[in-house]
Amino acid sequence: MGSWFFRSGWSKGELARQVNRRARLLGAHHISTDTSRVRRWLDGEQPREPIPRILSELFSERFGCVVSVEDLGLRTHHQAPSVSGVDLPWTGPQTVALISEFSRSDLMLARRGFLGTSLALAAGPSLVEPMQRWLVPAPGGAAAEGLTDGLRPERPRRARLSGPELDMLESTTRMFRQWDAQCGGGLRRKAVVGQLHEVTDLLQEPQPQAISKRLFRAAAELAELAGWMSYDIGLQPTAQKYFVLALHAAKEAGDRSLGSYVLSGMSRQMIHLKRPEDALELIHLAQYGGRESATARTQAMLYSMEARAYANMGQPHKCHRAVKTAEDTFADSEPGDGDPDWIRFFSEAELHAENAHSYRDLAYVAGRSPTYAHLAQPSMLKAVEMFGQEIDGETGGGHQRSYALNLIGMATIHLLQREPVQCTVLAQQALRAAQTVCSERVNNRLRKTVDSAVREYGHVAEVSQLADELAHHLPDSVEAKHVAV
Numbered sequence: 001m002g003s004w005f006f007r008s009g010w011s012k013g014e015l016a017r018q019v020n021r022r023a024r025l026l027g028a029h030h031i032s033t034d035t036s037r038v039r040r041w042l043d044g045e046q047p048r049e050p051i052p053r054i055l056s057e058l059f060s061e062r063f064g065c066v067v068s069v070e071d072l073g074l075r076t077h078h079q080a081p082s083v084s085g086v087d088l089p090w091t092g093p094q095t096v097a098l099i100s101e102f103s104r105s106d107l108m109l110a111r112r113g114f115l116g117t118s119l120a121l122a123a124g125p126s127l128v129e130p131m132q133r134w135l136v137p138a139p140g141g142a143a144a145e146g147l148t149d150g151l152r153p154e155r156p157r158r159a160r161l162s163g164p165e166l167d168m169l170e171s172t173t174r175m176f177r178q179w180d181a182q183c184g185g186g187l188r189r190k191a192v193v194g195q196l197h198e199v200t201d202l203l204q205e206p207q208p209q210a211i212s213k214r215l216f217r218a219a220a221e222l223a224e225l226a227g228w229m230s231y232d233i234g235l236q237p238t239a240q241k242y243f244v245l246a247l248h249a250a251k252e253a254g255d256r257s258l259g260s261y262v263l264s265g266m267s268r269q270m271i272h273l274k275r276p277e278d279a280l281e282l283i284h285l286a287q288y289g290g291r292e293s294a295t296a297r298t299q300a301m302l303y304s305m306e307a308r309a310y311a312n313m314g315q316p317h318k319c320h321r322a323v324k325t326a327e328d329t330f331a332d333s334e335p336g337d338g339d340p341d342w343i344r345f346f347s348e349a350e351l352h353a354e355n356a357h358s359y360r361d362l363a364y365v366a367g368r369s370p371t372y373a374h375l376a377q378p379s380m381l382k383a384v385e386m387f388g389q390e391i392d393g394e395t396g397g398g399h400q401r402s403y404a405l406n407l408i409g410m411a412t413i414h415l416l417q418r419e420p421v422q423c424t425v426l427a428q429q430a431l432r433a434a435q436t437v438c439s440e441r442v443n444n445r446l447r448k449t450v451d452s453a454v455r456e457y458g459h460v461a462e463v464s465q466l467a468d469e470l471a472h473h474l475p476d477s478v479e480a481k482h483v484a485v
Contacts, residue, residue, distance in 0.1 A: 001072040012038040022054045066123045086122045086244045087130040095248040100200035106193050121237050128281045174341050181399045185232030186438030196222040220249035224262050234440035260290030276312035295337045300330035301346045304354035311362040323355045349386035356380035373416035380410045404433035404442045420457035424466045
């Protein structure tokens with residue numbers, strides 16, 4: 001662990017603070033690390049769970065690659081494949097059992113911090129190769145027969161759920177999705193997980209084929225949303241597990257478009273974890289799987305994620321081509337295309353935001369290139385304006401988190417263009433927006449942007465004042481406030 005620590009540039013106190021902050025985020029309030037404890041770890045003391053997994057996540061984020069517990073020279077408890085792995089059986093009954101087991105464990109243990117830190121992130125071939133089996137045709141079985149116990153009934157059974165009851169279940173999922181956009185992942189995550197667990201209970205009863213497929217689709221949407229919310233609040237291994245289970249459920253539902261959407265979320269997570277090559281493979285898999293069924297809006301979203309992956313790989317020509325294809329494909333989308341609810345978030349504002357972030361990311365990869373920052377600016381500005389108008393509109397609500405993220409994105413562009421005062425103006429607006437959502441992703445991006453501004457322009461009065469405001473209005477303890485709700 002020592003070599004990783006010394007290369008990180010952290011002090012012992014800083015690492016202790018980060019461990020405590022992540023532990024609070026996970027609900028492990030019993031953890032209170034200090035500099036003397038860090039010193040003992042560096043001298044060879046083996047910390048108890050969940051500390052090894054926390055350290056793995058922190059160093060992975062610091063170095064932009066997956067740093068496993070074993071890489072740090074630490075020990076971790078053996079985990080059952082159903083808990084720790086992503087290479088899971090592609091069968092209906094086992095998918096239901098795994099979702100039920102994992103959601104129950106999440107509901108019971110996440111409050112105490114034992115679930116999220118007992119998981120290991122998969123990356124590279126160990127992640128991509130199992131996901132490729134999503135496209136392998138499944139033999140006739142549980143979903144095909146409308147059963148989840150693998151048994152054929154002696155006589156037809158009456159549906160356990162009526163059409164209106166299923167409609168209500170699906171409308172609840174739409175409501176959860178709206179809450180996430182407005183409030184961030186921290187406020188309602190446990191409610192989504194609870195609803196997911198209830199759906200698995202229904203799937204464990206014999207159902208006709210049509211009902212079974214709708215229930216699997218509902219399970220896939222809820223698992224994807226649980227993964228997205230977990231990702232938003234910084235529970236990366238938990239998020240990945242839900243994404244994998246969502247893909248399995250989408251396969252049982254026979255919904256390849258939904259599967260493509262799940263893979264796009266996994267790709268976004270890999271970009272966040274500085275694994276753009278993995279992100280690109282996942283997106284290409286999503287594009288291939290959804291090539292015949294995905295609407296134009298969905299395809300445009302996938303092209304925009306492809307651009308993000310190419311940007312982070314430092315491939316400007318392929319990035320620009322994917323951006324242009326995303327714009328052209330989005331222009332072909334129509335209100336009557338039959339877009340499912342899960343892709344309706346991908347508005348013109350979201351298209352501008354994704355393409356702007358691609359060029360912004362490319363600017364960083366290219367050594368803070370002013371050329372790519374200049375390319376990002378008009379699209380980012382358009383995204384900020386459109387999200388702001390949506391929030392100020394008569395309907396209220398809106399995509400508060402997206403608005404905050406794009407304000408931060410605009411602030412980083414001004415920083416790239418060496419305009420610290422303009423950066424602080426946008427960052428202050430983002431700080432106000434961040435206080436309206438419970439999103440570790442927003443908080444972290446804002447902190448990193450302000451830290452960068454302080455490192456470069458700490459002598460500028462506006463930057464110094466912004467740092468003080470951030471410390472006062474967004475202290476470390478705020479991020480864990482609603483995580484367990």
